[in-house]
Amino acid sequence: MQIKVRVTGHLIDFCSVDAVELPGGASVDDAIGLLGIPLDQVGLVSVDGLAVSKAKRAGTVLADGSEMVVMAPLTGG
Amino acid sequence: MSWQGKILRINLTSGELTPEPLNMEWAHDYIGERGLATKYLWENMDPKADAMSPENALIFATGPLTGTNASTSGRYAVVTKGPLTGAIACSNSGGKFGAELKYAGFDLLLIEGRSEKPVYLLIEGDEISLVSADKIWGKTVWETDAWIKKQHHNPMLKIATIGVAGERGVRYAAVVNDLHRAAGRSGVGTVMGSKNLKAIAIRGTGGVRVKDPKRFMEVTDEMKNLLAKSTGGLTKYGTNAMMDTMQEFGGLPTNNFQQVQFDGADKIDAKAMLKTDETGHTNLLTNKACFGCTIACGRIAHIREDHFTIQNRKEYWHASGGLEYETAFAFGPVVGVDDIDACTFAGYLMNEHGVDPISFGVTLAAAMELYEMGVITTDDTDGVELNFGNAEALTIMAEKTGKQEGFGEILGMGSRRMCEKYGHPELSMTVKGQEFAGYDSRALQGMGLGYATGNRGACHLKHDTFDVDMDDQTGEGKAEPCKTSQDWTAAVDSSGLCMFTMGAWGAPEFAAQLDADSEGEWTAERLTQSGERIWNLERMFNLAAGLTRADDTLPERLLKDPAPSGTAKGRVNELDRMLPEYYDLRGWNEAGEPTEDTLGRLGLI
Numbered sequence: 122m123q124i125k126v127r128v129t130g131h132l133i134d135f136c137s138v139d140a141v142e143l144p145g146g147a148s149v150d151d152a153i154g155l156l157g158i159p160l161d162q163v164g165l166v167s168v169d170g171l172a173v174s175k176a177k178r179a180g181t182v183l184a185d186g187s188e189m190v191v192m193a194p195l196t197g198g
Numbered sequence: 199m200s201w202q203g204k205i206l207r208i209n210l211t212s213g214e215l216t217p218e219p220l221n222m223e224w225a226h227d228y229i230g231e232r233g234l235a236t237k238y239l240w241e242n243m244d245p246k247a248d249a250m251s252p253e254n255a256l257i258f259a260t261g262p263l264t265g266t267n268a269s270t271s272g273r274y275a276v277v278t279k280g281p282l283t284g285a286i287a288c289s290n291s292g293g294k295f296g297a298e299l300k301y302a303g304f305d306l307l308l309i310e311g312r313s314e315k316p317v318y319l320l321i322e323g324d325e326i327s328l329v330s331a332d333k334i335w336g337k338t339v340w341e342t343d344a345w346i347k348k349q350h351h352n353p354m355l356k357i358a359t360i361g362v363a364g365e366r367g368v369r370y371a372a373v374v375n376d377l378h379r380a381a382g383r384s385g386v387g388t389v390m391g392s393k394n395l396k397a398i399a400i401r402g403t404g405g406v407r408v409k410d411p412k413r414f415m416e417v418t419d420e421m422k423n424l425l426a427k428s429t430g431g432l433t434k435y436g437t438n439a440m441m442d443t444m445q446e447f448g449g450l451p452t453n454n455f456q457q458v459q460f461d462g463a464d465k466i467d468a469k470a471m472l473k474t475d476e477t478g479h480t481n482l483l484t485n486k487a488c489f490g491c492t493i494a495c496g497r498i499a500h501i502r503e504d505h506f507t508i509q510n511r512k513e514y515w516h517a518s519g520g521l522e523y524e525t526a527f528a529f530g531p532v533v534g535v536d537d538i539d540a541c542t543f544a545g546y547l548m549n550e551h552g553v554d555p556i557s558f559g560v561t562l563a564a565a566m567e568l569y570e571m572g573v574i575t576t577d578d579t580d581g582v583e584l585n586f587g588n589a590e591a592l593t594i595m596a597e598k599t600g601k602q603e604g605f606g607e608i609l610g611m612g613s614r615r616m617c618e619k620y621g622h623p624e625l626s627m628t629v630k631g632q633e634f635a636g637y638d639s640r641a642l643q644g645m646g647l648g649y650a651t652g653n654r655g656a657c658h659l660k661h662d663t664f665d666v667d668m669d670d671q672t673g674e675g676k677a678e679p680c681k682t683s684q685d686w687t688a689a690v691d692s693s694g695l696c697m698f699t700m701g702a703w704g705a706p707e708f709a710a711q712l713d714a715d716s717e718g719e720w721t722a723e724r725l726t727q728s729g730e731r732i733w734n735l736e737r738m739f740n741l742a743a744g745l746t747r748a749d750d751t752l753p754e755r756l757l758k759d760p761a762p763s764g765t766a767k768g769r770v771n772e773l774d775r776m777l778p779e780y781y782d783l784r785g786w787n788e789a790g791e792p793t794e795d796t797l798g799r800l801g802l803i
Binding site (some may be wrong): 127129173195197 | 251325430431432435437439442443444445446447468506637659662664665667668669670671675697698701765766767
């Protein structure tokens with residue numbers, strides 16, 4: 122399956138693609154790992170506009186055509 | 199230790215300049231910078247005094263690590279009673295001025311009274327004097343900096359000054375140092391102007407001594423290495439890297455907080471600053487570091503010479519301070535403008551005239567809403583159509599506010615006073631009279647609690663709940679991280695180092711550097727408790743000034759109007775749920791007053 126991907130902030134240094142092929146049943150964490158984004162540099166992920174907390178990422182299964190946004194952490198300033 | 203052990207008391211009424219020993223007991227209890235200045239303020243003025251009166255005190259303070267070899271050691275704080283809020287005002291800055299003050303042999307400047315005529319303070323080696331500012335009163339920040347250096351034949355002077363905004367009572371005037379860095383928030387420049395003090399110019403030729411030089415070098419080297427691995431793109435992208443995150447998250451205040459996402463965000467974000475346009479122009483030229491900083495998040499930008507803002511104004515055809523997240527927010531989404539050159543120019547004007555960009559932008563946003571409602575018209579706005587998204591209106595009003603001309607005088611009142619004047623206080627996006635930063639507290643619940651309880655009014659820099667706010671968009675469990683991070687941020691702000699290190703360094707890392715630097719046993723626990731002491735003393739100042747629990751609140755828009763889009767769509771801020779828990783954790787009673795037990799535990803009675 123294929124999902125659409127956007128990243129924010131400095132995460133563009135890890136990921137410049139806008140889509141990724143994943144095996145069926147892949148989770149949010151699987152997708153982040155495949156994209157090469159360090160998990161400790163992820164602030165929040167949303168899937169189809171809904172926030173997915175850190176605790177729920179590994180258990181959230183993506184669907185073909187989903188849109189995943191991987192957001193950098195906020196730092197203030 | 200890196201303390202010089204000396205402060206300078208400046209009585210502007212009498213003209214007396216009196217060096218005094220630094221109160222080391224206070225330095226031990228309040229760390230330095232923000233905390234130490236708060237203690238000096240508490241002991242040297244009546245909190246009920248009018249902020250613009252000679253009875254207010256104005257304090258410039260360094261931290262124990264300011265001017266040392268530690269990374270980001272250029273920080274200093276300006277602390278006073280704020281003219282925007284009537285609460286304590288604490289604003290800190292980087293650049294080189296803070297380290298220079300330390301090298302001139304002073305840890306802190308305590309400024310009292312009011313000069314009969316405009317003056318500036320000159321500290322040049324052993325010579326300290328108050329000099330007539332007749333020839334620079336009415337000059338911009340940039341003109342003042344150049345004039346003083348030329349007058350004293352000393353390009354090495356480091357200068358902190360106000361612009362016309364501070365002279366003429368803009369309630370959120372800034373103190374700008376080193377041309378582009380500012381103690382920007384809470385009107386500390388307004389107080390400086392009310393004292394007829396135009397500038398402070400310093401050349402220091404001394405150094406600092408640390409307690410254990412070998413250990414200090416080892417630990418600061420280790421900390422720099424740690425920092426290099428953890429800056430999260432700040433060096434390359436600056437703080438404006440947060441713009442697209444806030445846009446995706448749905449916490450980007452737009453059109454005076456009526457929306458939480460802005461269609462034009464990608465035209466003014468960090469990637470837009472790096473993009474080369476069809477003419478070959480790129481907004482961002484380079485980054486810049488403050489004194490001793492190994493992050494270098496500062497932006498240096500330039501504007502297209504054919505852009506409407508500067509096409510006939512060659513004096514602006516140069517590189518200058520570029521957009522950071524807060525300036526991009528204040529000139530962009532909150533006023534609906536997506537013109538990167540107009541936003542950059544507005545930023546130039548803020549530095550040139552000495553104005554807080556956040557308060558200006560959010561005040562202008564309220565004026566734009568008043569205009570679109572028909573409450574004010576072009577008859578009020580000097581003929582300018584004040585619609586959201588009007589980039590020309592943004593830059594015209596930025597200049598009018600900086601120079602205090604026409605409708606700029608109204609904007610200079612700040613959002614709360616302006617909205618009250620026009621009969622719509624509900625449009626003022628403020629806490630205690632100070633305007634919000636670029637985070638909507640319907641999406642960031644802990645941020646809302648931090649705003650509501652901020653001792654200097656709405657402020658995003660005095661707590662750090664970003665991680666928990668991103669991960670969970672309810673109010674549950676936000677009181678504890680808000681309280682804990684407020685205390686910790688107070689400690690960091692008092693150290694002489696920059697809070698942008700907080701992602702890499704926790705309490706043990708700060709304590710290790712401070713312990714190698716200064717006498718006394720500095721531990722993580724002691725630092726954290728000192729931070730709590732500082733927070734509570736600030737609170738005591740505010741209570742003594744007349745503020746109450748009723749001031750710990752948010753505008754109804756954030757409490758009753760659900761976020762219209764984004765990941766927090768449908769949510770309002772849950773302040774009513776968080777605030778009682780927060781007071782309880784603080785050891786405060788239901789009125790928001792520290793109990794005797796709390797004050798006793800912190801050594802405040």
